[in-house]
Amino acid sequence: MAGSQTNWGVLLELTGPGPKHEQLARALRKVVRGLEDGVAVPPSRQLAADLGCSRWVVTQAYAQLVAEGYLAGRTGAATRVRRVGGAVTAKQPVRAAAPRYDLAPGLPDLRHFPRQRWADAVRGVLTTAPHTDFGLPDRAGHPRLRRVLADYLRRVRGADPGDVVICGGVTDGVSRVCHALRETGVTRLAVEDPGWTRLRRVAAGAGLTVEPVPVDDEGIQVSRIPAGARAVLVTPAHQFPTGTVLSPRRRAELLDWARDGDGLILEDDYDAEFRYDRRPVGTVQGTDPARVALFGSVSKTLSPALGLGWVVLPPQWTVSGHAPPVVDQLALAGFVDSGGYDRHLRAARLRYRTRRDRLVEALGPARLSGVAAGLHLVLHLDRNAAAVVRAAREKGVKVTDLDDYRATPGEPALVLGYGNLADNAVETAARLLREAAG
Amino acid sequence: MAGSQTNWGVLLELTGPGPKHEQLARALRKVVRGLEDGVAVPPSRQLAADLGCSRWVVTQAYAQLVAEGYLAGRTGAATRVRRVGGAVTAKQPVRAAAPRYDLAPGLPDLRHFPRQRWADAVRGVLTTAPHTDFGLPDRAGHPRLRRVLADYLRRVRGADPGDVVICGGVTDGVSRVCHALRETGVTRLAVEDPGWTRLRRVAAGAGLTVEPVPVDDEGIQVSRIPAGARAVLVTPAHQFPTGTVLSPRRRAELLDWARDGDGLILEDDYDAEFRYDRRPVGTVQGTDPARVALFGSVSKTLSPALGLGWVVLPPQWTVSGHAPPVVDQLALAGFVDSGGYDRHLRAARLRYRTRRDRLVEALGPARLSGVAAGLHLVLHLDRNAAAVVRAAREKGVKVTDLDDYRATPGEPALVLGYGNLADNAVETAARLLREAAG
Numbered sequence: 001m002a003g004s005q006t007n008w009g010v011l012l013e014l015t016g017p018g019p020k021h022e023q024l025a026r027a028l029r030k031v032v033r034g035l036e037d038g039v040a041v042p043p044s045r046q047l048a049a050d051l052g053c054s055r056w057v058v059t060q061a062y063a064q065l066v067a068e069g070y071l072a073g074r075t076g077a078a079t080r081v082r083r084v085g086g087a088v089t090a091k092q093p094v095r096a097a098a099p100r101y102d103l104a105p106g107l108p109d110l111r112h113f114p115r116q117r118w119a120d121a122v123r124g125v126l127t128t129a130p131h132t133d134f135g136l137p138d139r140a141g142h143p144r145l146r147r148v149l150a151d152y153l154r155r156v157r158g159a160d161p162g163d164v165v166i167c168g169g170v171t172d173g174v175s176r177v178c179h180a181l182r183e184t185g186v187t188r189l190a191v192e193d194p195g196w197t198r199l200r201r202v203a204a205g206a207g208l209t210v211e212p213v214p215v216d217d218e219g220i221q222v223s224r225i226p227a228g229a230r231a232v233l234v235t236p237a238h239q240f241p242t243g244t245v246l247s248p249r250r251r252a253e254l255l256d257w258a259r260d261g262d263g264l265i266l267e268d269d270y271d272a273e274f275r276y277d278r279r280p281v282g283t284v285q286g287t288d289p290a291r292v293a294l295f296g297s298v299s300k301t302l303s304p305a306l307g308l309g310w311v312v313l314p315p316q317w318t319v320s321g322h323a324p325p326v327v328d329q330l331a332l333a334g335f336v337d338s339g340g341y342d343r344h345l346r347a348a349r350l351r352y353r354t355r356r357d358r359l360v361e362a363l364g365p366a367r368l369s370g371v372a373a374g375l376h377l378v379l380h381l382d383r384n385a386a387a388v389v390r391a392a393r394e395k396g397v398k399v400t401d402l403d404d405y406r407a408t409p410g411e412p413a414l415v416l417g418y419g420n421l422a423d424n425a426v427e428t429a430a431r432l433l434r435e436a437a438g
Numbered sequence: 439m440a441g442s443q444t445n446w447g448v449l450l451e452l453t454g455p456g457p458k459h460e461q462l463a464r465a466l467r468k469v470v471r472g473l474e475d476g477v478a479v480p481p482s483r484q485l486a487a488d489l490g491c492s493r494w495v496v497t498q499a500y501a502q503l504v505a506e507g508y509l510a511g512r513t514g515a516a517t518r519v520r521r522v523g524g525a526v527t528a529k530q531p532v533r534a535a536a537p538r539y540d541l542a543p544g545l546p547d548l549r550h551f552p553r554q555r556w557a558d559a560v561r562g563v564l565t566t567a568p569h570t571d572f573g574l575p576d577r578a579g580h581p582r583l584r585r586v587l588a589d590y591l592r593r594v595r596g597a598d599p600g601d602v603v604i605c606g607g608v609t610d611g612v613s614r615v616c617h618a619l620r621e622t623g624v625t626r627l628a629v630e631d632p633g634w635t636r637l638r639r640v641a642a643g644a645g646l647t648v649e650p651v652p653v654d655d656e657g658i659q660v661s662r663i664p665a666g667a668r669a670v671l672v673t674p675a676h677q678f679p680t681g682t683v684l685s686p687r688r689r690a691e692l693l694d695w696a697r698d699g700d701g702l703i704l705e706d707d708y709d710a711e712f713r714y715d716r717r718p719v720g721t722v723q724g725t726d727p728a729r730v731a732l733f734g735s736v737s738k739t740l741s742p743a744l745g746l747g748w749v750v751l752p753p754q755w756t757v758s759g760h761a762p763p764v765v766d767q768l769a770l771a772g773f774v775d776s777g778g779y780d781r782h783l784r785a786a787r788l789r790y791r792t793r794r795d796r797l798v799e800a801l802g803p804a805r806l807s808g809v810a811a812g813l814h815l816v817l818h819l820d821r822n823a824a825a826v827v828r829a830a831r832e833k834g835v836k837v838t839d840l841d842d843y844r845a846t847p848g849e850p851a852l853v854l855g856y857g858n859l860a861d862n863a864v865e866t867a868a869r870l871l872r873e874a875a876g
Contacts, residue, residue, distance in 0.1 A: 134741040305764035326743035
């Protein structure tokens with residue numbers, strides 16, 4: 001398909017509602033979805049000439065797509081396409097050969113998925129559920145799982161769940177709330193920078209303009225949320241990817257921001273189950289349920305393949321969408337209710353903590369950051385991160401450039417996910433990575 | 439909440455993009471979602487006065503919501519709210535007491551869900567799948583299920599699936615394609631009248647204007663698709679709810695319509711598995727895969743609680759959204775591959791055919807219509823259908839007014855779904871219904 005040699009003006013049809021730069025952003029998203037990672041988009045001056053529009057229109061559209069993670073801008077270099085999974089096409093997917101040592105963040109240990117106990121939970125549902133449970137599902141989720149999760153979130157996460165809606169995961173939940181925000185007339189969503197690219201994309205997909213707000217070692221800089229933004233997406237328990245915890249001062253500022261400006265806080269309870277040094281902080285939602293939508297899932301505790309998540313909504317809010325399959329919902333309810341989930345989390349916590357300690361030790365005198373929590377850490381570099389990513393890849397180690405999660409490039413660093421790294425691979429992966437970074 | 443005594447003008451905020459009647463339709467949808475079934479909306483003249491707009495704006499907005507199934511218009515009576523499941527609210531759902539004899543259409547026999555064999559299929563997946571299958575799911579669906587379903591659709595439905603995308607069911611699939619249509623600039627979707635209300639709603643939810651097209655005993659009247667409509671949603675195998683099959687002449691007209699006007703046919707392969715008098719007709723998709731998006735699911739063959747469906751897209755089309763849980767996908771792949779699905783369908787076909795014959799006999803000399811297929815039939819009445827629905831309800835029998843699926847009221851008739859009617863209840867339910875209708 002289109003590369004940088006193509007006349008992009010021909011590919012881009014400016015139609016539909018909104019000002020010209022929004023039309024262009026929409027058209028660009030469609031074209032970019034069909035392109036390979038790293039393809040350069042035309043210089044703004046050239047595209048403006050091709051389209052017969054002002055250069056400002058093009059730079060605005062590019063900036064929007066960079067904020068959404070479709071494009072990556074590097075200082076002094078061409079703006080390039082960034083692939084992150086992307087749209088569902090009618091083509092059978094072509095899978096790249098799996099790297100030998102995969103340190104991509106966002107996965108739990110797939111080797112330790114509790115296969116036997118999950119099969120037992122499913123069989124339990126299929127043996128005991130009344131036949132009416134196989135009928136038209138409740139769109140908000142099965143009442144039993146909603147109740148079980150409300151209890152769990154109250155007990156473990158200090159949440160105050162008036163009610164819980166079951167969804168397919170955090171991405172699905174955030175997408176639904178973004179659509180609901182758009183329906184009420186909200187047009188902008190403030191997000192952490194750096195932050196999870198996929199969530200910025202679903203916000204953009206719901207028609208919201210994404211506004212990156214810088215994160216420092218206390219978490220999001222609340223004072224820098226743009227005036228007029230009525231919603232903000234945050235990861236207070238364990239910021240992704242910097243690994244900081246939202247400080248008490250900032251928590252208070254964030255709640256004040258929401259109360260003063262009638263704002264909504266979207267709280268992604270990222271990695272909250274895995275704190276190794278102390279008890280995890282409770283949710284912001286528990287402090288002011290009227291101002292916070294809380295999101296969680298089992299994607300990083302059990303498996304993303306289960307597609308089970310939840311949203312706790314403030315009273316009066318409604319979202320649309322459909323709940324995951326009822327059998328899976330009831331299996332999770334049974335797994336939590338029986339104590340199986342708690343046991344699984346305890347074993348996982350121990351496993352990840354040990355693995356993290358070994359990885360930190362094996363990386364030697366490297367500059368690392370992030371609190372002792374979760375499934376990833378940040379490795380700071382003295383040289384260009386993209387080059388280290390490539391060198392590591394050649395040695396069979398997959399790591400991620402922190403810039404991939406930034407709206408604007410910053411200090412060179414890598415994000416290392418150790419959730420799905422095999423225990424017997426930690427030392428070798430660390431040695432290869434040190435060689436690549438050296 | 440608001441009833442007909444309220445000053446609706448206060449509740450309705452006209453904002454956002456588009457002309458005034460679209461703003462009003464948007465505002466009305468939100469208010470109506472919070473109302474009980476049967477609540478009357480204000481007369482158009484009164485609401486126009488409250489809002490300070492023309493009466494034309496109000497009648498346009500009401501007509502749109504009637505087409506979408508949010509409101510029901512009856513000749514010579516107030517326009518009223520119609521509830522069909524509705525939005526997901528943060529409240530725990532209040533379930534009405536289940537009727538003794540439930541003839542609501544759209545459900546298979548939940549008593550015969552193959553519990554044991556499904557549990558075996560799930561355990562098979564959990565025992566044998568490689569651990570990588572528990573990782574980030576493929577958004578278009580697991581390659582194995584996509585392959586198995588492509589073979590199945592080719593073999594059983596005469597389809598020509600270049601490729602298959604897995605989704606959560608027909609509603610989810612239609613919603614995704616409607617969003618994709620909207621993105622390409624399509625603004626209107628022609629639908630069968632009468633037809634499935636929920637699908638009209640998801641089309642409206644994707645921002646499309648729904649245009650009802652009358653159905654006669656040959657199926658949709660293709661010549662009455664409005665000029666300028668670029669997409670049409672049809673049920674060729676077994677029209678819901680009239681029970682007709684799209685005639686060969688109309689199939690040809692429909693394909694000509696799509697080819698001449700660069701149109702897309704959305705083919706809901708409704709009830710195609712259950713034809714009792716002859717082999718079911720093949721899909722329209724098999725005739726021209728470039729012009730048809732084909733939708734199917736296991737909701738009416740196994741259970742809607744499984745949340746498993748598929749879309750076959752024309753080449754070049756993409757949709758967004760996430761696939762159902764991988765474990766369920768692989769369980770279905772195993773169930774189809776092992777021949778278990780075919781065996782289940784054969785047994786179900788025999789069971790429904792016998793039940794249908796018994797119901798027809800027990801209804802006596804009633805005027806029935808619909809070919810010998812599927813899980814429902816139409817009972818024509820000599821008196822007001824709404825009164826018969828109420829009288830039946832008092833006797834513990836739930837049936838549906840055909841008007842509930844019509845954009846404009848028509849001849850009095852009921853839709854009787856027998857898919858989930860217990861075998862030992864057929865004669866009693868029929869007798870009570872005859873008494874109610876008498």
